[in-house]
Amino acid sequence: MGAKELSNEVSQTLSEGNVLNQKVLYLCGNDANYTLTQWAIWMSGHIAVPLSPLHPQNLLEYYANDSNAKLIVTTSEYADLIQRVSKNCKTKLLVLDDKLRQNASQMNPVKQSDMEGGLAPDFYNKSNAMILYTSGTTGQPKGVVLSHKNLVSQITCLIDAWKWSEKDTLLHTLPLHHVHGIVNALLCPQYIGAKCINTNPDDRRISVYMAVPTIYSRLITEHQKVFSSDSKMVEYIRTTLKNKLRLMVSGSAPLPATVYEKWFEISGHKLLERYGMTEIGMCLSNEYDSDRTPGYIGVPLPGVSVRLVRKIDDGEDNYLNLLESTNVKGVVNTNITNNADSESNPVGELQVKGDNVFREYYNKPQATEQEFTIDGWFKTGDISEYSLKEKKFKILGRQSVDIIKSGGYKISALSVETQILEHPAIADCAVVGLKDDEWGQKIVALVVLKPKTETFNIEEFNNWAKSRMAGYCIPKEIKIITSIPKNAMGKVNKKELVQSLCA
Structure with missing residues (x-):
């Protein structure tokens, strides 16, 4: 069974006739089952809502109820848990056969007929693709609605900025319910036709790796524990990583300078830092060919506009615009509009505009409205500084301690x-x-x-x-x-x- 056949099975299980845009939750391992399920949901015209095995049953049930899911897809590995969720939420259940993953994992050439399917392009141009849940300062997690247009914008800007090609091979070790793992590390290589290794890295021709700072910190600890006393092994690791990999990325959290410097010592790589959120995908990144400085997250990605603002204390949702920066087809234009001290770096809340920005929080119009300014900028809630010397942005912290x-x-x-x-x-x-x-x-x-x-x-x-x-x-x-x-x-x-x- 391939994505086309699974798509038909998803549609038949829903039994909704010609009704499209139903929410389908899925919990699969970090393997071929995940990709095939995601494709099948989209090919059948529905909205994908990925779940995580890290989440307890009560949270999974909240996602099912909040999203009004009509179906949950899972594998035998998680069948017992998801059967309880399905029963309590009165949601249909589809458990995948393990042979699906095994067949998909075989290194056989893909036939063109296996890839055919899906709906007309016009449907996807106007439809939602995915709901990802994210925490806010109050209440339960909110469902971030991303359209197919959002995803294509997020993917294509990264392919351009990070020089993706079909010759790349990425080792995937990130969670697949999170924008970092889904968009940056899975959809980008799939879109360009590159290779993505989700399990044991038996193919050592890795060219791209992405991780959060915690992973790099633990790799450093393991390197020190196992290899630091063997100078030949230390040199071999550094030479191999430096020569075989073309790009190593860090994100989803601030990267400590100590981790940046130690990883450079181990691998010869200056980690490329970038900045994003579930609601916007990636919006800032260090440029691929730039000399990266630790702590800086770079400039706007292609097609993205950002600004730094200061709230005006007038009881209304009004802001003083300090700086605006836009990337049009790879050319970044930054304009400082208000800065009392021309010698000091502008500091303010980072706000974002572009096709990368999400549509809404699912079924929460008031919460959605609160996150956008009157003139349509998304409020990240992060305080950022623009360095006049480096001509790059850095994140100073959250506005909310919550x-x-x-x-x-x-x-x-x-x-x-x-x-x-x-x-x-x-x-x-x-x-x-x-x-x-x-x-x-x-x-x-x-x-x-x-x-x-x-x-x-x-x-x-x-x-x-x-x-x-x-x-x-x-x-x-x-x-x-x-x-x-x-x-x-x-x-x-x-x-x-x-x-x-x-x-």
């Missing part, structure tokens, strides 16, 4: 707090992110225990938390305190809390 970026994931501190407060021994808590070289930010929970609680076992808490939240949301550190300082309105000043923890 968004934590840990291990490449964007995590809502409030959502984690809500889960922790359900623990029978916990009376109050505050969750913050502290700077960390391995994780970017590590999640720290300050916890107040209920009266008469004699003991609190961290290991037991972690086991309890695993059934309620994704592993990357579980605090790396828990501090037991007697009370959490709050102001007269009962609010926690998290900026002061972080400063006190770092003191």
